[in-house]
Amino acid sequence: LRELRSGGSSSSVYSPPSSSSSFYNATQQRLPGAIIIGVRKGGTRALLEMLNLHPDVEVAKAEVHYFNVEEHYRRGLAWYRAQMPFTVPGQLTVEKTPGYFAAPQVPARVSDMNPAVRLLLIVRDPAERLISDYTQVLHNRLTRHKPYKPLEELLLHKGHIDPGYKALQRSLYHQHLARWLEVFPREQIHVVDGDALIRDPFPELRKAERFLDLPPRINPSNFYYNTTKGFYCLLSAGHDKCLDESKGRPHAPLSGQALKKLCRYFRKPNKLFFEMVGRSFAWC
Numbered sequence: 001l002r003e004l005r006s007g008g009s010s011s012s013v014y015s016p017p018s019s020s021s022s023f024y025n026a027t028q029q030r031l032p033g034a035i036i037i038g039v040r041k042g043g044t045r046a047l048l049e050m051l052n053l054h055p056d057v058e059v060a061k062a063e064v065h066y067f068n069v070e071e072h073y074r075r076g077l078a079w080y081r082a083q084m085p086f087t088v089p090g091q092l093t094v095e096k097t098p099g100y101f102a103a104p105q106v107p108a109r110v111s112d113m114n115p116a117v118r119l120l121l122i123v124r125d126p127a128e129r130l131i132s133d134y135t136q137v138l139h140n141r142l143t144r145h146k147p148y149k150p151l152e153e154l155l156l157h158k159g160h161i162d163p164g165y166k167a168l169q170r171s172l173y174h175q176h177l178a179r180w181l182e183v184f185p186r187e188q189i190h191v192v193d194g195d196a197l198i199r200d201p202f203p204e205l206r207k208a209e210r211f212l213d214l215p216p217r218i219n220p221s222n223f224y225y226n227t228t229k230g231f232y233c234l235l236s237a238g239h240d241k242c243l244d245e246s247k248g249r250p251h252a253p254l255s256g257q258a259l260k261k262l263c264r265y266f267r268k269p270n271k272l273f274f275e276m277v278g279r280s281f282a283w284c
């Protein structure tokens, strides 16, 4: 279990300070034993920060994009390991890169690193996710003073849903999951309900702890609802932390009619996804 949790260890990256303490000697950067693979805008940051409340978990603060960006992947595992936090034996290293889920080359690469690595997939209503995805791109463009088309123009072509729209494709969860299931057994992928995580994080965290074989250490008292933000924030050792303003921002508008078309479009893909994961979600 420890081997699986630590994902193997580094022998050369870290030179510990000269100390006789075996604790310091054992402090190293280790490959992740668990990865949050997506979905983009599903609540991956919230899940990572919440898992980080656990004393046996250390997380890579920034998205690593090792398996999905060629330039990073070419740098090899030593580079990947160097992006990880320092841990002591028995602690679990976790990283999150939402771009992994929909990138076709990633599942085999992750398996090459460690076929026993545990995978967390946080999903959210695919229509909401798409709108959130659009809102993020719109925001990025506006901050660079670049124009961007209204969502409806990107989403609809001659009044019908345009299957070529990238943000729509990222919401076709069954297609992406099928590629992961060619490489990993279903039991190795834990599905987190991102909508439930927003409503009440604790039950989702308890299930994630169980999946990761962690002793139950995250408690309901680690969360409080922040009425100003309209989301749960984190409480740990007297510190109070909300996610930044890019998480939980107002969504770009979409007409009721277009939303209805979108929901109808997702009906079949959603059903296929539910069959794959063996459970259903109350999505539109």
Ligand SMILES: Nc1ncnc2c1ncn2[C@@H]1O[C@H](COP(=O)(O)OS(=O)(=O)O)[C@@H](OP(=O)(O)O)[C@H]1O
Binding pocket: 039, 040, 041, 042, 043, 044, 045, 046, 098, 132, 136, 197, 198, 231, 232, 233, 243, 246, 247, 248, 249
């Ligand atoms: N507690 C808490 N606080 C703030 N935000 C929360 C929280 N839990 C889940 N979420 C939802 O996380 C959504 C962003 O998802 P990601 O972190 O996966 O986005 S990203 O892909 O990394 O950009 C973000 O999406 P938007 O609401 O569309 O901004 C949030 O709805």
